[in-house]
Every structure is written in C-alpha cells, then in structure tokens.
Amino acid sequence: MKKRVLKLDQIHFYDLYVNLVDVPERHYTFEEARQLVLAGIKPFGEDYGNVMKQAFESRWIDVYENKGKRSGAYNAGSYLSAPYVLLNFKGGWRRLHRGA
Secondary structure, eight states: OHHHHTTOSSOOGGGGGSOSSOOOOOBOOHHHHHHHHHHHTGGGOHHHHHHHHHHHHTTOEEOSOOTTOOSSOEEEEETTEEEEEEOOOOSBOOOOOOOO
16 A cells, blocks of 8 residues: 555565655653653553653653763663663654655
8 A cells, every 4th residue: 555655666664664644743842741651651550650650750761862872762770770761852753754
C-alpha cells in the first residue's frame, strides 16, 4: 500500500516509517511530556507507575542537552545505584521524512 501511495518503483525498509498523512508538529514542555508518559504507562500497573514517578522526582533523568552529551536516549545503572536515563529533550514530536 505504501509503495502505491508514495508512487515508488521499489519500496525499502526506511519507506515503512514514512507517514501517509500529514501529521502536524507538536511541541510540549517537559512537564507536559512527563504527564503523557505517566498516563501512557498506567496499563502497566501502580507499581510500575510509582517507579516512574520516583525516577522523575529523584532526578534519575538527565533531560536537556549539554555540551559533550551524546544525542539519543540512554539508560545506565547497577545493583548499587539507581538507574540513570540520559535524554536530549527538545520539546517536539519528530516526524520522519523521506529523503531524496
């Protein structure tokens, strides 16, 4: 279907990620994003939600970009420490675009 809609001679794996409809850009504050995450994990149960709330409240999450910080999102921790999550929150919902 995507091959036909995108009018491609060949379809490649990366074409599967192209939106078929226009998705408007969305921007969020970190607090709005936090609330979306907490609402999204409710089906996993109260215990899971409490751990996630603790992660937010205990600063286990390094949210913003800094000089020398890698892009992407990473998680690290050990039995002796709390998990630590490195993010580069930019406040937007990214769309994927098909390159030329």
